[in-house]
Amino acid sequence: MSPEPAVHLAQIGLGAWGKNLLRNFYSQPGAVMKLVCDATQDTLKRAASQYPGLETCTDPEEIFRRRDVHAVIIATPPATHYELAHKAIASGKDVFVEKPLVLSSADGEKLVDAAERAGRMLMVGHIMVYHPACLQLKGYVDSGELGRVYYVYATRVNLGKVRDIENAMWSFAPHDISLIVFLLGKLPNRVSAVGQAYLQKGIQDVAFMTLHFPDDTLAHIHTSWLDPHKDRNLTIVGSRKMVVFDDAEPTEKIRIYDKGVDPQRDYATYGEYLSLRTGDIVIPKLDTSEPLAQECRHFLESVRTRKPPRSDGRSGLSVLRILEAAQQSMDSGGAPVEVEWKEG
Numbered sequence: 001m002s003p004e005p006a007v008h009l010a011q012i013g014l015g016a017w018g019k020n021l022l023r024n025f026y027s028q029p030g031a032v033m034k035l036v037c038d039a040t041q042d043t044l045k046r047a048a049s050q051y052p053g054l055e056t057c058t059d060p061e062e063i064f065r066r067r068d069v070h071a072v073i074i075a076t077p078p079a080t081h082y083e084l085a086h087k088a089i090a091s092g093k094d095v096f097v098e099k100p101l102v103l104s105s106a107d108g109e110k111l112v113d114a115a116e117r118a119g120r121m122l123m124v125g126h127i128m129v130y131h132p133a134c135l136q137l138k139g140y141v142d143s144g145e146l147g148r149v150y151y152v153y154a155t156r157v158n159l160g161k162v163r164d165i166e167n168a169m170w171s172f173a174p175h176d177i178s179l180i181v182f183l184l185g186k187l188p189n190r191v192s193a194v195g196q197a198y199l200q201k202g203i204q205d206v207a208f209m210t211l212h213f214p215d216d217t218l219a220h221i222h223t224s225w226l227d228p229h230k231d232r233n234l235t236i237v238g239s240r241k242m243v244v245f246d247d248a249e250p251t252e253k254i255r256i257y258d259k260g261v262d263p264q265r266d267y268a269t270y271g272e273y274l275s276l277r278t279g280d281i282v283i284p285k286l287d288t289s290e291p292l293a294q295e296c297r298h299f300l301e302s303v304r305t306r307k308p309p310r311s312d313g314r315s316g317l318s319v320l321r322i323l324e325a326a327q328q329s330m331d332s333g334g335a336p337v338e339v340e341w342k343e344g
């Protein structure tokens with residue numbers, strides 16, 4: 001059997017996150033990173049000296065013109081994603097775009113349509129749905145081990161990079177929204193959010209978002225780049241068990257609590273009716289592979305097999321619709337906004 005031909009890649013954007021993508025894609029078996037593009041020469045010089053054989057350019061058009069490039073990785077600021085991704089699709093390339101896919105659902109829809117019409121793969125960098133610990137969480141939810149999931153809450157805060165176009169919610173919450181929708185396997189029908197802009201006018205530094213699901217499941221997401229802690233965690237409260245995922249922990253990222261409140265058959269008082277259960281706390285062994293490596297591998301697999309990726313353009317579009325509803329709620333002082341889903 002002859003080996004599968006290598007997937008030829010090019011990447012636009014080698015900033016803080018782009019360099020991690022380059023490190024991973026460069027070392028993926030069956031892929032060849034041919035060409036990278038960045039607006040800054042120094043960044044390109046550094047990349048060329050670090051990765052043998054890498055060609056560089058400052059104009060993305062060079063990538064779109066190249067017939068020997070099959071797929072393009074886009075890791076530039078979100079305001080540039082639409083134009084770059086659209087051009088990449090129009091030039092016949094499969095595309096991986098960092099989160100958020102774009103900055104409006106209208107643009108998201110146009111991009112998804114363009115990719116579908118052209119038969120191109122479009123994947124969004126929703127890294128949490130490739131995180132080995134999150135796949136384990138998904139297993140606990142789907143197997144019924146947690147019982148009925150009552151509610152979920154996530155925190156993604158730090159004292160970090162302050163962006164000047166998208167706010168902290170648009171920058172961070174795509175991770176948690178995509179993870180929560182993946183874990184629960186359903187979409188919210190109502191979204192509310194409050195937030196506040198302290199550092200720059202109109203760009204919220206902190207946001208508290210709530211997702212309401214039709215079956216009364218609740219999810220809450222706290223995002224901020226103005227916080228003393230670096231927290232990346234998620235708690236799932238189920239009727240049988242509860243789970244805490246702490247991504248800041250190096251190895252013991254998941255704790256399963258056999259805790260709950262069970263109704264009793266024989267009781268004299270209401271206090272006796274609900275009995276508290278506090279059983280074992282289990283710390284499962286986890287696959288410790290790098291989530292980003294898994295994500296890159298998944299993209300290459302989609303390119304090769306033509307099977308849509310887990311975080312395809314449509315799932316990116318759902319995340320945008322949720323973000324837009326949350327922004328609308330935030331702009332109106334936190335009033336809930338109904339979200340209607342045309343499909344799935």
Ligand SMILES: NC(=O)c1ccc[n+]([C@@H]2O[C@H](COP(=O)([O-])OP(=O)(O)OC[C@H]3O[C@@H](n4cnc5c(N)ncnc54)[C@H](O)[C@@H]3O)[C@@H](O)[C@H]2O)c1
Nearest residue numbers: 013014015016017018037038039040075076077078098099
């Ligand atoms: N998945 C994650 O965990 C994660 C983490 C951080 C950032 N991100 C995402 O990655 C993307 C990039 O973020 P970042 O923090 O690396 O930003 P950054 O500002 O550090 O880097 C952006 C790079 O893009 C280059 N660039 C901008 N416009 C360009 C253009 N038109 N052509 C060529 N180069 C251009 C800049 O020179 C810069 O080097 C964003 O979408 C961000 O949301 C994802």
